[in-house]
Amino acid sequence: DIVMTQSPDSLAVSLGERATINCKSSRSVSSNNRSYLSWYQQKPGQSPKLLINWASTRESGVPDRFNGSGSGTDFTLTISSLQAEDVAVYFCQQYYSLWTFGQGTKVEI
Amino acid sequence: QVQLQESGPGLVRPSETLSLTCSVSGGSISGHYWNWIRQPPGQGLEWIGYIYDNGRTYYNPSLKSPVTISVDTSKNEFSLKLSSVTAADTAVYYCARTETTTSRSPFDSWGQGTLVTVSS
Numbered sequence: 001d002i003v004m005t006q007s008p009d010s011l012a013v014s015l016g017e018r019a020t021i022n023c024k025s026s027r028s029v030s031s032n033n034r035s036y037l038s039w040y041q042q043k044p045g046q047s048p049k050l051l052i053n054w055a056s057t058r059e060s061g062v063p064d065r066f067n068g069s070g071s072g073t074d075f076t077l078t079i080s081s082l083q084a085e086d087v088a089v090y091f092c093q094q095y096y097s098l099w100t101f102g103q104g105t106k107v108e109i
Numbered sequence: 110q111v112q113l114q115e116s117g118p119g120l121v122r123p124s125e126t127l128s129l130t131c132s133v134s135g136g137s138i139s140g141h142y143w144n145w146i147r148q149p150p151g152q153g154l155e156w157i158g159y160i161y162d163n164g165r166t167y168y169n170p171s172l173k174s175p176v177t178i179s180v181d182t183s184k185n186e187f188s189l190k191l192s193s194v195t196a197a198d199t200a201v202y203y204c205a206r207t208e209t210t211t212s213r214s215p216f217d218s219w220g221q222g223t224l225v226t227v228s229s
Contacts, residue, residue, distance in 0.1 A: 001171065038215035047203055047219035048154065059217070091154060095215050098167070099144075101154040 002026055002094050006102035013107065019079040021105045023070075023092035030055075030071045036096035039068055039077045042104075043088045051090075052077065084109065111136035113204050113220035121198075121227050127191040131204030131220060138162055138185045142207040144216060145178060145189045147200040155200075159212070160187055174198055194227045201225075 003026040013019040029036045035055035040048035050059050052068040055075055065080045079086055087109060092102040117129035131143070145157040158168035160178040168176045174194055180187040191198060201222040208217035 036213055047205075047222050048216075049219075050208070050215055050217050053208065053215045093154075093215060095213055098169075098212075099156040099216075101156070103153045 002029065002097055002100050004092055004094055004100050004102040006090075006092055006105050008105060009103070010106040010108065012109065013079075013082045015084065015109060016081050019082050019086070019107055021077045021090055021092075021107075023075040023077070023102050025073045025075075025094055028072045029094040029096035031096070035071050035075070036094055037068075037070070037075050038093045038095065039066075040091045040093060040101075041086075041088045042091065048091060079107070082107070082109070111206060111218050113206065113218055115202060115204050115220045115223040117223060117225070119224060119226060121194055121225060122229055123195055123227055124193055127189070127194050127198060127202075127225055127227070129189045129202055129204075129223065129225070130186055131188070132184075132186045133206075134185070138180065138182055138187065140210040142210075142212050142214070143178075143180065143187045144205045144207070146203045146205055146216075147198075148203070148222070149197075149200045157189065157191075157202075159207075196227050199225065199227045 007022045037055040039052040042048040056068040067078045089104045114132045121127045139162045142159045144159045175192040177190040203222045204220045205216035206218040207214040
């Protein structure tokens with residue numbers, strides 16, 4: 001199994017400030033210049049919503065304040081200017097070998 | 110846009126079988142990988158297993174309870190059975206679809222989730 005570890009477990013950010021979430025995989029999830037890494041947003045009482053795939057490609061309709069980066073074993077999700085509606089738990093997921101998720105990072109104001 | 114909806118009992122007795130169905134609308138169940146994922150209260154997400162439309166399945170080897178996923182293409186639905194459940198199987202259960210027709214793909218469509226509690 002590929003183990004995904006996120007940091008921090010939670011963070012509080014002021015409105016308009018930057019939020020940065022890290023995700024580390026136990027082995028590389030990149031191959032042939034592609035990274036099999038996605039990010040999800042889960043608001044209370046809702047199912048997860050796919051925000052970013054291939055480590056850095058935003059899904060249609062996702063605001064451009066959400067940015068993903070990284071390759072190999074180290075990845076980052078950055079919310080450049082936190083809005084109130086961004087309060088949620090964020091999960092990374094690898095799909096290089098089946099699917100495993102990070103434990104989640106709770107983002108609060 | 111494809112929509113998924115889970116259904117099934119919200120309470121299951123210990124040692125019995127948990128059974129859920131995911132109904133797919135707005136698209137065919139052909140192609141894509143159809144998955145079950147669960148989330149214990151206040152915890153993270155655990156992938157349970159998938160079924161492809163030809164009936165090919167794969168299950169998370171770390172699961173303690175025996176798992177069976179089946180598909181009924183005529184009804185556009187797939188199902189989950191988890192046997193000999195314990196309190197540790199209490200969770201919100203989601204069904205989800207891979208974004209593309211390959212297994213190396215994230216999940217772009219999710220059901221709303223259904224809470225299953227294992228308790229006597």
